[in-house]
Amino acid sequence: MKFTDYIWQEALPVYEKIQSHPFNQELKEGTLPVEKFKFYIYQDSLYLADFAKALALAGTRANSSQELLDFLQFAQNAILVERALHISYFKEYDIAFDGGKAPGCFAYTNYLLATSAYGSYEVAVAALLPCFWIYKRVGDYIYANQKSPNPYQNWIDAYAGEDFAKSVEKALAICDSLAENASESTKIKMTEAYLTASRLEYVFWDSAYRLEAWEV
Template structure:
């Protein structure tokens, strides 16, 4: 069994809750309220900027020039490819919010930045993996089961698309290669980081659905 298969099995109960979350179920059915999608898109735009920084930071700590290039490409895609989708939605839905990060986005981005800066490269890669893998899984699930026509088709197509899938497979291969040569203690920390990031993925979806605000 690949190391990433072990990661998936370990965090599967959390992924199941993400897939079954009302946000994703209502997106699948085309019934997600627009205000919740607008909140999500704005928060995701803030998330992606920090995710790109975390990817680039992790890449500079890689052991090979190829992996450095891979992570810089991941960072560029986070800014250019996915951001382009958001720009379209910002215009379509007239999103002009400047409220800043909600608690869920703040917690997730700061976790990834801290891990990418202070933990080992191997642990950073594992922590960054859920954003790739879970979005692909959710995108594929919604694409296969969606009600058509769907108001959110562009989002669905982006994450169920082949181009995004290639990036996910590359990230998985890197993680597996690193785990194969890592010590048992490092593999344990990689697993812990992956599970924590998966929890924060759930928090991010839930934050959007509840239109989360700071309590103070």
């Protein structure tokens, strides 16, 4: 069994909760309230800015020049997606550029940045993987089961598209390659990092659905 197959099974209950979450179910049906989608898009733009930094940080610790290039490309893609959100969704939905990170976004981005800066390269790669893999799985699920026409079609198409699929496959291959040469203790830490980031993926969607705000 490949390492990524193993960690997918370990985190499968988390993914199933993400897939069945009202945010994704209502997005699939096209019934998600616009204010919740707007909240999500704004938080996603903040997330992607830090995700790009975490990817670049991890890349600087790569074991090969090819993996460095891969992670820098991942980071560039995240920045391009963030800019596209600003150009399209922010204009279409009249989203304000203020408010800052909600608690869920704050927790997730800070975990990724800290892990990429202070964890091992192997652990950083595992922590960054859910944003690729879970989004791809959710995008594919929604694309295959959506009600049409859907007001959120552009978002659905982006995460079910071939370009994103290629990035996901590359990230999976890097993670498997690292695990093959890792010690058992490192693989345990990689699994824990993948699980933690997967849980934070759930927190991020739940935060958007609840329009989460700081209580104090």
